[in-house]
Structure formats: structure tokens, C-alpha cells
Amino acid sequence: MKRQLILEDGTVFKGVGFGSEKMVTGEVVFNTGMTGYQEILSDPSYCGQIVTLTYPLVGNYGINRDDFESINPAFAAFVVKEVADFPSNWRSELSLDEYMKMKNIPGISGVDTRKLTKIIRQHGALRGAICSGDENPLEMVEKLRATKLRTDQVKQVSTKSAFPCPGRGHRIVLVDFGMKHGILRELNDRGCDVVVVPYQTTAEEVLALSPDGIMLSNGPGDPKDVPEAIDMIKGVLGKVPMFGICLGHQLFALACGADTEKMKFGHRGSNHPVKDLKTGKVALTSQNHGYTVEENSIAGTELVITHIALNDGTVEGLKHKKAAAFTVQYHPEASPGPEDANGLFDEFLSLVESVKQEDTNYAKA
Ligand SMILES: NC(=O)CC[C@H](N)C(=O)O
Numbered sequence: 091m092k093r094q095l096i097l098e099d100g101t102v103f104k105g106v107g108f109g110s111e112k113m114v115t116g117e118v119v120f121n122t123g124m125t126g127y128q129e130i131l132s133d134p135s136y137c138g139q140i141v142t143l144t145y146p147l148v149g150n151y152g153i154n155r156d157d158f159e160s161i162n163p164a165f166a167a168f169v170v171k172e173v174a175d176f177p178s179n180w181r182s183e184l185s186l187d188e189y190m191k192m193k194n195i196p197g198i199s200g201v202d203t204r205k206l207t208k209i210i211r212q213h214g215a216l217r218g219a220i221c222s223g224d225e226n227p228l229e230m231v232e233k234l235r236a237t238k239l240r241t242d243q244v245k246q247v248s249t250k251s252a253f254p255c256p257g258r259g260h261r262i263v264l265v266d267f268g269m270k271h272g273i274l275r276e277l278n279d280r281g282c283d284v285v286v287v288p289y290q291t292t293a294e295e296v297l298a299l300s301p302d303g304i305m306l307s308n309g310p311g312d313p314k315d316v317p318e319a320i321d322m323i324k325g326v327l328g329k330v331p332m333f334g335i336c337l338g339h340q341l342f343a344l345a346c347g348a349d350t351e352k353m354k355f356g357h358r359g360s361n362h363p364v365k366d367l368k369t370g371k372v373a374l375t376s377q378n379h380g381y382t383v384e385e386n387s388i389a390g391t392e393l394v395i396t397h398i399a400l401n402d403g404t405v406e407g408l409k410h411k412k413a414a415a416f417t418v419q420y421h422p423e424a425s426p427g428p429e430d431a432n433g434l435f436d437e438f439l440s441l442v443e444s445v446k447q448e449d450t451n452y453a454k455a
Pocket residue numbers: 135307308309310311312313335336337338378379380381382
């Protein structure tokens with residue numbers, strides 16, 4: 091089946107379809123990971139985005155039961171160089187093509203993804219459409235330029251109602267902006283008694299759950315599209331220890347008076363070096379973001395920059411000077427990996443423990 095990828099700048103890539111035959115439009119972004127396509131396709135932060143993978147062979151280890159990061163994929167489409175028809179792995183249950191057909195998500199293969207990535211790097215993020223081979227590119231470019239990008243991605247992927255993932259440890263309220271299941275796995279692995287709540291839960295509602303800690307998840311889109319979450323964070327800051335990841339980090343920064351901005355082409359991949367400014371240690375991290383906290387906006391807030399990206403110097407971690415709260419722009423839950431930053435979950439739980447201890451001492455005195 092002939093398909094084409096049409097970009098808003100008029101570039102056309104011809105290729106062969108896999109997955110569903112439906113037409114989609116969305117922001118085209120690239121991910122440089124050599125593996126991890128299953129985690130990428132199920133990461134809700136890609137909601138509505140057309141994802142191209144720079145690694146040239148995709149689908150070679152199939153799709154398995156264990157590596158999903160959400161129940162339903164929210165990304166718009168895959169653009170690849172070559173898709174494997176016959177996956178080979180003992181855990182594989184479906185091919186990528188079968189899975190994408192089942193979930194009604196289109197893909198296009200046979201694309202020069204290196205060229206496509208260079209275009210995105212040069213122009214910055216571009217809108218694109220994946221459509222049939224007969225579509226008129228000029229008309230499609232007009233349509234793409236006329237369509238507005240959606241701003242309700244968090245609403246689309248957040249849970250509709252709160253649910254518990256019980257444990258016998260600390261009570262953590264996990265605010266779901268489109269969380270990767272890896273975050274929940276890390277908390278459950280450490281025995282936490284987790285309650286997952288929807289994105290628009292208010293500060294009063296969060297506090298009414300008597301949390302020992304609050305975790306702000308990752309999620310899709312522009313953090314400024316979720317003002318209700320910024321209000322919630324302002325309302326809980328300083329009352330309960332907090333840890334934020336990716337969108338959670340950006341929302342925390344906005345709640346503390348800093349600013350965020352859209353990056354030219356973002357960070358998406360599994361080997362982004364991040365430096366811890368306190369220890370000087372460098373961690374290789376998994377990343378997926380198109381927005382960033384603006385460095386100059388930190389001055390005048392109560393925030394301190396704790397981590398920076400070594401590739402471009404952008405802000406990767408923040409800490410509050412007075413409140414027990416810290417956040418990172420990258421993914422310590424890894425999935426697909428690497429796991430260098432996994433210890434941040436332990437740091438968060440130590441913080442939760444020490445604040446609980448202080449409260450107990452205070453109550454006893
Ligand atoms: N993974 C995330 O949480 C991404 C955050 C935000 N949507 C961004 O693109 O920057």
C-alpha cells in the first residue's frame with residue numbers, strides 16, 4: 091500500500107504503509123533510541139505526535155505483554171526506514187504491524203529517516219500528515235498550515251477517575267498527566283501505597299487523601315495548557331514532599347514562578363547525558379520532551395538548578411530552596427532504559443521518610 095508523509099514545509103516522503111490505513115496529522119518528532127519502540131509507542135507523552143525513529147530497523151523484537159507504558163497508545167503514527175515483518179524474540183507475541191493494525195494506528199516505512207531528522211533539526215518541529223499515495227501534496231500542505239495544534243492532550247490521556255494501587259509503605263498521591271506505567275512500577279516496587287488521581291484534582295482533594303508524598307507524572311503537550319495543575323501544585327507546595335518528572339517538572343517550575351518555552355526540536359532518546367551539579371556525576375538518561383524550563387527565569391524564584399543537559403546546557407533538574415520538593419526533566423523510571431537515574435525514587439522516599447520523622451518528633455515534643 092503506497093503512502094506518503096507530507097510536511098508543512100512542502101517536503102514529501104514516499105513510502106509503504108504498515109499498521110492502519112487511516113490518515114493522520116500531527117507534530118513530527120524524532121527519537122534516537124536504538125531500541126524501545128514499544129515503550130515509545132505506549133508513552134502517553136507522545137499523544138498526537140508522529141514519531142520517526144532514527145534507528146533504521148524497527149519491530150525486530152516484536153511486541154510483548156510486559157513492556158507497555160500505558161494500556162492504549164496515544165501517539166499518531168510511526169515513520170521508519172524498515173519495519174521487520176518477522177520479529178524474533180522469545181517474549182514477542184505480535185508483530186509491530188499487527189499491533190498497530192489492532193490499535194488503528196498508521197505507519198509508513200521506506201522513508202529516509204536520516205534526511206527527515208535533519209529537516210526537523212534545521213527547521214524545528216514541523217506538522218505533517220501521513221496519507222494515501224494519491225493525496226495531492228499541495229492541498230495537504232494548505233490543510234496542515236490551517237490546522238491548529240490541539241491543546242487538550244493531558245485531558246485525553248489522564249485517568250478519568252482516581253484509583254488505588256495499594257501497598258504497605260508510604261502513601262503517595264500520583265497525579266496522572268499521562269503517566270508512564272514505569273513510574274507506578276517504581277513506586278510499587280518500593281512498597282508504596284499509591285493513589286493515582288486525574289490531572290485536574292485540586293490541592294484540597296489531594297491533601298484530603300493524607301499523602302506522605304506527591305508525585306507529578308510526565309505527560310503530553312505544553313505545560314501552560316494545564317493551569318489547573320499549576321494551581322494544585324501551588325496549593326500543596328511546602329505541605330507535602332513532592333517529586334516531579336518531565337511534564338511534572340515543567341508544571342512545578344511554572345507553579346514556582348519560573349517560565350517554560352518550546353524547544354526547537356526537543357530531546358527524545360535513550361542516551362542523553364545529564365550532569366548532577368552537586369556531585370559532578372553524569373547519568374545517561376531516557377528523555378522525551380519538546381518544552382523546557384527557561385534557565386533565565388529561575389533567578390528571582392525559590393528554585394535552584396540541580397541538573398543540566400550536557401548536549402545543550404538546558405535545565406534538567408530543579409530543587410526548591412525551602413520546601414521538600416525536587417523535579418527532573420528526564421525519566422528516572424527509564425523504560426526502555428538506561429537506569430542510571432533510578433536512585434531518584436529512593437531519594438524521594440528518603441525525603442518523605444525524613445519529613446514524616448520531623449512531623450512525628452514535632453508532635454511528640
Ligand atoms: N515526557 C513528558 O512529560 C513531556 C513533557 C512535555 N509534554 C514536553 O514535551 O516537553
